[in-house]
Amino acid sequence: MSDWKWTSGNKFDLLENGEEFYPRVFACIANAKREVILETFILFEDKVGLQLHEALIAAARRGVEVDITIDGWGSPDFSPRFMASLAEAGVRVHVFDPGPRPFGWRPKVLRRMHRKIVVIDGEVAFVGGINYSADHLADYGPEAKQDYSVEIHGPLVAEIHRFCHAALAEGQRHSQYRQWWRWRRHLRNVADEMPNAGSAQGTFVIRDNRRHMNDIERHYRIAIRAARKRIVIANAYFFPGYGLIKELKRAARRGVDVRLILQGEPDMPIVKIAASMLYHHLIRSGVRIFEYCERPFHGKVAVADDEWATVGSSNLDPLSLALNLEANVVIRDRGFNAELSKKLEHLMQHSCKHIVEDDLEELKGWAWVRSFAAYHFARRYPGWASWLPRHVPRLFTPPAPRPATEKA
Incomplete structure (x- = not known):
């Protein structure tokens, strides 16, 4: 990433709007065998968010390791049942935290985790601008959003996969050393060279607040x-x-x-x-x-x-x-x-x-x-x-609330 290495042998498929994006992502999650890593700025508890919720829970219950990262500002509070069912299935939910709030003021609130990435089994990745919310579907009405993502197969997926693991480890390194070493062992089992899937060249480029600012x-x-x-x-x-x-x-x-x-x-x-x-x-x-x-x-x-x-x-x-x-x-x-x-x-x-x-x-x-x-x-x-406060990205895992007991 830092040297902008161009990787050959890839296949890129353009996905337009939620109608093309969501079915492909949900199908790949349904076929996941080992691992799902997902990052998004917005996850709403609407019909799209509930479909994702169902797909992640089903994957976790069949033994797939599932990590999702959401932005603490972009995604609102969820119902207790929504979060509890993820935790019960073994889905690890991480929230990007902008940092401390001295006297209630949030000096880093403008620095958001705005990425939209999915990597499944280290074999297929999605990168783009589409969040998980119903307003990316045409049937939402006049306020439905026009947007794009790309599905990636080939060696570039390994680069994106390594980045996602590093982001998880960096965000939690102060409190979860064991998880960091588990990720490191897992990374060594992922082939550095994925088989070629096409003839396209590509490079994965990030923007952060340290080494990759521009x-x-x-x-x-x-x-x-x-x-x-x-x-x-x-x-x-x-x-x-x-x-x-x-x-x-x-x-x-x-x-x-x-x-x-x-x-x-x-x-x-x-x-x-x-x-x-x-x-x-x-x-x-x-x-x-x-x-x-x-x-x-x-x-x-x-x-x-x-x-x-x-x-x-x-x-x-x-x-x-x-x-x-x-x-x-x-x-x-x-x-x-x-x-x-x-x-x-x-x-x-x-x-x-x-x-x-x-x-x-x-x-x-x-x-x-x-x-x-x-x-x-x-x-x-x-x-x-550059004068504004910066921070190393920090993730926290929200407590899994118990769902409210339903009355007969």
Whole structure:
């Protein structure tokens, strides 16, 4: 990860929305023989969360080792029955804790575990932006989210598998030494080289608050700088740093077809306000902007030229690029690039509004001040973020409450 090693021999399958993602994950969990490791920002106790709950319990009861990690802020409190049944089956639930709360203040609350990863038996992995909640399904209605994940087979799975074990061990190393050594022994039994499953190259890239603080953003910038024909970035929360904005403008000025797919109907209105402040700077440089207007856009994907692509959990905003724990897969494969490009082209043609300069508010008076401040905030925020309190990720295991006794 730190050296961005490209691993060959992989197969990547794009999964769009919950309709494609959940059946594949649940089927793989149902077929698990040894181990399930799952990380997610959001797990709700709704129809999707209950399906996952059932699948994990069934796996644990047949002897599969199951570890799930949820974010303590993204996932709300669960019912006693929900947690107790997981514990009774042997599912190990870990909660990412932002740290102590002096005088009730949470100085690290902005640093979240935002990854969405699943690894099953060390043989198949999923990485993307889809949480476990019903709002990732079309039948949720107008607020259903548009999003993506990728199913991975091949040697790269071993890299993701090692990372997930290391994350569990690091998060609990102060209190569970025995579990750490059990994981170490298990890791030695996992082959370093998985059999080839395809011809695609890939690398697993994380963002943390220590050694990998800007790895994901650097991958984006390298791809933008290298592009000669086209760049399409589809991102839910777009408010990147100055360096990435500058690379996009330079690419457009040298003749690259640069397109952004951003939220037109965001789940948080402030997202659109923040992104629109940068529209003038980008459109005047030749960047084409499309707002997705069917429903909230939650994806974090991109393609460049005919081979490069990325799918993951990282938005292009201050939280993801400077604070959260994130994970993306970067892919070099013409077939995968073509498939994702086709999906994004369909969005632009059928579900987006092309924003042109005439659509924008004229920058004068307060609008000019607001835009100026936003642009320079984007330029400076990575440095400011480094002043905020940091921490080594810490996991805790919540106590398993006893389910309330039902009355006859």
